[in-house]
Structure formats: structure tokens, C-alpha cells
Amino acid sequence: MIYEQSSGTQKSANTMQIKNGKIRFTPPDQDDNYSLFDSKTIELTHVDTAKKQYLTMDEKIIEQQANQAKQQMDMMRQRMMEKMKDMPPEQKQQVEQMMNNHLSRVETEKTPPKLEQKKTTRTKTVSGIQCTVHESYLKGIKHSELCIATPAQIGLNNDDAQTLMSMQEFMKRMQKMAQSVTGSNAAISDIQGIPLHTTLYGPDGSIKLETRLTSISTDALSNETITIPADFSPMPIPEIPKMP
Numbered sequence: 001m002i003y004e005q006s007s008g009t010q011k012s013a014n015t016m017q018i019k020n021g022k023i024r025f026t027p028p029d030q031d032d033n034y035s036l037f038d039s040k041t042i043e044l045t046h047v048d049t050a051k052k053q054y055l056t057m058d059e060k061i062i063e064q065q066a067n068q069a070k071q072q073m074d075m076m077r078q079r080m081m082e083k084m085k086d087m088p089p090e091q092k093q094q095v096e097q098m099m100n101n102h103l104s105r106v107e108t109e110k111t112p113p114k115l116e117q118k119k120t121t122r123t124k125t126v127s128g129i130q131c132t133v134h135e136s137y138l139k140g141i142k143h144s145e146l147c148i149a150t151p152a153q154i155g156l157n158n159d160d161a162q163t164l165m166s167m168q169e170f171m172k173r174m175q176k177m178a179q180s181v182t183g184s185n186a187a188i189s190d191i192q193g194i195p196l197h198t199t200l201y202g203p204d205g206s207i208k209l210e211t212r213l214t215s216i217s218t219d220a221l222s223n224e225t226i227t228i229p230a231d232f233s234p235m236p237i238p239e240i241p242k243m244p
Helices: 059-084 089-110 158-182
Strands: 002-007 010-019 022-026 033-038 043-048 053-058 116-126 129-138 141-149 194-201 207-215
Touching (some): 022 158, 033 158, 053 059, 059 158, 116 141, 116 194
Antiparallel strands (some): 010 022, 022 033, 033 043, 043 053, 116 129, 129 141, 194 207
């Protein structure tokens, strides 16, 4: 499956290949890097073919890293509070405002905004496949529009469909985990199915990002496509830089 992503005048293509419970992602303009998601072990592996190395991470490892990053941010805040004691009044006021803004975002993240999602009666044909339009609203403002197809409509067998759904749920959990670190409160869609055309809107109604399925093939894939070469070596789990 090849998706074209466009934002303004910039366009890129992402390739996704599914076989035996695994999904291989090839980012745009990348010949040396790709990622593998394993739906059986729920692991994500980043592969660097130029260096002949790979890094495998499961949810437990990713959660540990997220917690470490959050602890580092808390330590930075504590140190900043200590330094503020010796700051001139004007500078102290500016820093306090910045910190209060950040804390406000973090507090908002605890109760992220809920998307109002509805299935419409509208349909589209994307790359020869019919899909049904779903709309999402955030505080009454249109947030996104997704044209969703069923696995049968795009010719996926049950195993491949389950693999794809497993990956979608994994990505949602990872997004929520990232939000806990960054303080972001971006809304997450819960629409089930396979999106063929996705449009994200700005608050003013302008299109921020579009993703469209441009081609799909059911040709058989070789096992090498989803297998890390035997001569590749594992990379160590990167450590979160500690405060000096």
C-alpha cells in the first residue's frame, strides 16, 4: 500500500507492506531505513541498512523511556525554580509565565479534548476503492475527515487485516504515551477501519495535511521483506541524557 502525503506544496510517499503478522514501513525518500511492526510480539523495530543495525522496542521499554524523559523535565523545572530565586523581578516574571503556560498544557493533557465523530452517508472512490466518509469535530469545529474502507473492500485477508488493526491500536497507545511527556493534548481518533483518504483541518478551516492511498498491490512478498538480515547487529537502547 502506497500513501501520498501532502502539506501545502510538499508531497511525500509512504510505503506499507504486510506479511505474516508483520508490517514494514518505508518512509519517504529513505533507501537506508525502514521499520517493522510485529503484531504477535507487539514490537517495533527500526532498521538501518547502511549501518547493518536494528533497534527493537516493545511497549514496556517505550514506557520506561517516556517516564525517564518526564523525570528529566521535572528535574529541569525544579532547577529552574531554584535559579529563579536570584533572578531580577522582570526576568523572574517572564520565566514564571512560561512555566505556568507549560503546566497549564500538562493539566489540560490529563483530560484531552474528545472528538465528536460521526459516520456520514457520503462515499468516495479512492484508487478504485469505495470508502465511507467519517467526520470528526473538536469543540464544534471540523477537525478531520476520514474516508474509511473495510478490509474486504481493499482485498485484505483476515490475518493481514488483524495485523493492520493491531498496529493502529499500538500507534494510538504510543501517541498517548508521547503526550504525557510533551504535554500535548492532540485529539486521537477512535474510528475503526482502514483510512484511504484523510484530511486534517486547521481551526480556520484550511487543510493542514492530506493523506491518500495512491496504489495497492496484492502481489506476494518475499520473506526477506519482513526479515532482518542475519548479519545485522542489534543497537543498544538509547539512554535519556541525564541532567549535568
